[in-house]
Amino acid sequence: MSEKNHLYLVDGSSYIFRAYHRLPPLTNPMGVPVGAVYGYTTMLWKLAKDLHDADGPTHLAVILDHSSQSFRNEIYDQYKANRPEPPEDLRPQFPLIRDATRAFSLPCIEMEGFEADDLIASYAEAAVREGWDVTIVSSDKDLMQLIREPAEGPHVDMLDTMKNVRLGLEAVNEKFGVTPDLVGDVLALMGDSVDNVPGVRGVGPKTATKLIQEYGNLTAALDGAATMKASKLRDNLIEHRAMAELSRILVDLKRDCDLPDALDDLKLGAIPPLPLKTFLDEHGFRSLSAKLDLGATPGGPPTLPRAASTPAAAPDAPSTPTLPPMPPIDRSLYETVTTIEALDRWIEAARAAHVVAVDTETATLDSVTGTLVGVSLSTGPGKACYIPLGHGGTDMFAEKPEQVPMADALGRLHALFADEAVLKVGHNLKYDIGVLAQHGIAIAPYDDTLVMSFALDAGKHQHGLDELSKLHLDHVCLSFKDVCGTGKSQISFAEVQLDRATEYAAEDAEVAWRLWKLLKLRLPLEGGTRVYEMVDRPLAAVVETMERAGIMVNRDYLARLSGEFANDMLRMEGEIHELAGQPFAIGSPKQLGEILFDKLGLKGGRKGKSGDWSTDQNELERLERDGVPIARRILEWRQLAKLKSTYTDALQQQINAKTGRVHTSYSLVGAQTGRLSSTDPNLQNIPIRTETGRQIRDAFIAAPGHVLIAADYSQIELRLAAHMADVPELKEAFAQGQDIHAATAIELFGEVNRDTRGKAKTVNFSILYGISRWGLAGRLEVTPDEAQALIARYFERFPGISDYITDTLDSARAKGYTETLFGRKTWFPRLKAASQNERAGSERAAINAPIQGTSADLIKRAMARMPKALEAAGLDDVKMLLQVHDELVFEAPEDKAAAAGDVIRTVMMAAAEPALTLSVPLEVEIGIGKSWGDAH
DNA sequence: ACACTCACG
DNA sequence: GACGTACGTGAGTGTT
Structure with missing residues (x-):
């Protein structure tokens, strides 16, 4: 290759902070803030476009911080310790940087334990060894240590894309008054308040530069303090020498990291437009998307595809967002709240945090009439409490533990749960809304982690609190069984000792809080916000109201039906046993199969995987058509048995004693x-x-x-x-209010009669369910070949x-x-x-x-x-x-x-x-x- | 706990 | 050529 290689190393992590402060707070169509991502995307676009310019990149990689922790934290635990939390609307943008980079099909490199700066230094060093020029796209002053401009050999410069200036030796001299190799010494003296590098107290950029210029390097400057004239500066240099030396290590860049991707793998080629288009449209970056439509592929006309070392991630496998590190869940930290003062303290904490996780405990698992036993709250990791309200008292001789009086506690919680400024978080809040509604308490606004998980991961796994805790938090919750036991020896939550109840209940609240933190971040990133916020979340409260309303059921009428069904069954039983030649349990498919196919020797039976004869409806109807009288009787008996046990008997028992109505429970997930x-x-x-x-x-x-x-x-x-x-044909038929199955029959068979309409109806439903020729053949009682012909005809029409x-x-x-x-x-x-x-x-x-x-x-x-x-x-x-x-x-x-x-x-x-x-x-x-x- | 059967859309 | 015979559910019964 005649052209000289030129590697661009993009400091993605630092860029986003600057873009955030410089750009207006844009949001994408899902309402996620993307201002900084937009800035980043335009920058990448521009860099890729310069591919064929004289000074443009031939190779390019984006380097990111892997996490907020690096080897420097082991050297100095205060390193970057006082960094403020990034603003709320910047947080969700971090993972989008990776998505944006992948959308450009560019390599995105990060490494555990090292900062982006170290990887940049290591890549720059390696490229220079190969004789390549390097441009570091960043404005981080620490990276100015890497700049080099020898008369011969490769150059390293920096590019500040926001100010659109290149930084070379001159810029280093202007900023630090020294050559790049001494920048680290200056930095060590001046320290860095953002990264919490201590430096020497009282020494800022000016003094640091002066000292290094005067003494030649850090060690000499520190040594020279002894001979300085008495001053505050001299005292500080002597007193804080160790800090300066520590700082020197912290600001030093590690230049020999293993390179996760080989240099050659960073070759920049034509950018495939499709993933990029998808990304731009998803985030509403319309002007860039329009440019792409005009054929303005960044990276110029298609060339050979880049040798992809980082396989392009599937478009919908967004990077898992990273949360700030949290301590492990520790049940010993929980508080049992038994006084009004303590309760007020927790309510105050919830108001201050603006978010509180809530869980209610009841005596039975019934939100309509289950008695409230306690409430747990969590305001963050390690911060959770349990407020027992109805413990004890199940045994009249047992002493009730000290608790906040229910009315006092509910009065205070009422205000908190209705507070517009405090988001209530819970797992399956529909239940808690129901329990609290018994006491006239409403919960708003709220987030439900059960529903959030469903909006994100339906089909991947179930969404129970314990399961999600294991999956996302790597934490095993105390199970209800652990606390209340099972079976005969199971006790009500009201009988659980307070310390144990606190561990269980407060843990559930804390786990819900932590899950919320994670899922809330994922929702916008994975496109789940719209369905969650517009449909499922509001539905939880609506459905709860339906459940609580219940429906009136006529018990006497059901009892009468049960009686009639029982009589009819008894009569049929006699007939069936007579036809079978012996009594047997008609309800046992096993016995029935043996009677029909072994004893009576009926033919054509099929056996299931258990080796038993199948006696299902299809089979019995086939026998009936073959003229087997017992088959009809069994079918009728079965229908009555089903109706009686599942409906007429069971429904009577489901009538709620307090409301006189039947209250179903709907699952939202x-x-x-x-x-x-x-x-x-x-x-x-x-x-x-x-x-x-x-x-x-x-x-x-x-x-x-x-x-x-x-x-x-x-x-x-x-x-x-x-x-x-x-x-079009079906839409037209619906528009005209036609009989849709008849319309289909005409398309399929050319005429409508009872037979063709029935078949057309079956075919229509087959389509909705994913058709197979065998399935359709079975339903229509035709051969698979005939079914196949119908399917082909359907697809053709x-x-x-x-x-x-x-x-x-x-x-x-x-x-x-x-x-x-x-x-x-x-x-x-x-x-x-x-x-x-x-x-x-x-x-x-x-x-x-x-x-x-x-x-x-x-x-x-x-x-x-x-x-x-x-x-x-x-x-x-x-x-x-x-x-x-x-x-x-x-x-x-x-x-x-x-x-x-x-x-x-x-x-x-x-x-x-x-x-x-x-x-x-x-x-x-x-x-x-x-x-x-x-x-x- | 699982298989089978059957109630619904 | 074997596979298994339509999508999504919940409940009751009998068997292991």
Whole structure:
């Protein structure tokens, strides 16, 4: 190569501080501050653009500080000790520097234990040995030690890109009055207040320069103090000699670090535009993005690709943000708060910190009626307390421990929890909101680490506090079992000794605080802020209100149904045993399989992995078609058994004694796609598909003088599929209000009749779920070849669907996750699993997730807006009670039902706005009735 | 604790 | 050629 190599070493860490103070506080579309990142990005752009200039780079690397700790801290523990914390809006920008660098496909080098300065010095030294010129892009005065301008041989200079000046020997002389090799001596005398290098007291830049000029070097200057005339300076030099010598070591640059990347690997080539474009657009750097569109690739016209030593990170594997180091969690630090004075002290601390983690402990795991036993607070690492409020008293002879009276404590906590200026943090705050609502206490504003974790990592792992603690904090929490035991010997939290209760409860609060610190930082960096703040976080309080409202259930009616079912089952049991020729447990699939396939010798059975005969619905229906009378009986018996045990019996037991209503519990993080799930009892799977099952819906009733309103999105997932996959025929059919399955039947079969419409419906759903020819064949009872032909026909008629599937899978494989229209991520780690089966399963789930997830986002947006919309219409006595994925159930005073229906429909139909406008209309069907069954 | 079955969208 | 047979859930029952 004829051209001389010229290495540019960019001091990324120091640059960002300067850019932060110099540039306006820009924010990206997600609301993350990116002013400094923008400055950094324009600088990199400019540097890369100068590639072919005479003095421009041939090689380039960005050097970063690995952490705030380095070997210098071992030499001097006060090194950089009094650095102020970086401003709040600068913090999230640090990790973005790495993302920006990767977006340019440039190497980003850092090394544990060393500062950026050391790596820069080592790279500069190595390059000079190779005869390369070096430019250090920085304005850090410490690095001026490295400047060299020999008459012959390689040069090292510095470039201050903000002032756009090059710094050489002259600049060094101007600043320090000495040559670069003596800069360290000057620095050692003057010290550095920013890095907390002590230097010599009373010696600043002027005196330091003068001394070094006069005596020639540091040692000589210190030695010379003895012969100076008596002065404060002389005394200081003698007294602080050791400090000066220590400082000399601290300011010295380590020039022989191992080089993580070889020099040749730093070669600058054409910059691939795509990752850069993605980055620029993500952060709203529009002018740069526009330049890129005009073909102005920084780095000039495409040349040979750079030999990448640092493999370009996957675009969505942002660097893990680093938090300031924290001491390990220590349960011995926690305080048990038993006096008003101590409580006030903690509340004051929370106000001062503006953030407090909160956890409530209850006697039973029931937020609607569980008695409050205590509250824990944490204001930071090592700072947590437990305020017992309802301990003891379960045994009337036992002495109650001393506690702050419940009313006094709640009065004070009430003010704190309502304080706008104090952010309340908790893990699954929906629970705590519910518990405190019993005492008339509301919590706002709040952050929920459970919901935050879900917004970031859905699909990667679960989100329990203990699990996240292990994962993110490397800390094992005391488990509930450790404290309360299990099974028969389990005790209520109210019976736990205060010291033990404090360890457990305060730890949970501290862990929540630490998790919050980490997750809060990650949200903006990983694009989770929008879904979290706009959808999921507000929903926690809304859903809690629904849970607390509960729904009225007609116990007598359920009891009557149970009785009828029991009678019918008894009758069937006799018939079944007779047909079988012997009595057996019909509810045991194992016994039933043996009766059917071994004893009765029926043919065509299949066995599952356990080696037992399958007796599922499909199998029994097949037998029924083959004319086996016992099969029909068993199917009917099973249906009744299911309805009785799961619904008519169980629901009666779920009626809350205090409220007389049934209160389900919704999980905000239960389904990976973003759907809610419902437990204790599950009110999202109440029967509707069969006439017998439907009767159970009539047990759900409105309070006297009220009605239930059921509002359903019609065909929402198919509509979303039509929009997302951009299928003109389907969109048109929806726009005209056509029967979508009939329209599909015409496309697939050329005509509509009961048979083709049914098949078309099955195919439509197959598409949403990720189709396979075997799966479809099984459902349609055709051969896999015929199913394949149908699929091919479908893709041919609706090519958008085929593209959607391809694109979704490509993107999911590349990024590791899928996204809904509103930006909710679902991760699919098994997409790259070794097993073909696992992969195929993940692929189907990945095809479905954006559609199911977008539908979930839509109804959640509607739910989050509903309370205010109803209130604005003067309908604040209309209560939202249930959500069943595409349906909302409300309870309204009879005379307000019609008005409420209008508001509800409007809010649900507009749920996508203003974030986006769908290319298909959303339709909402409203039904009103005295029972849930009536409302459909 | 797990498999099976089945209720829902 | 083997694999296993649609996406997402929760609950009850029987078996190990």
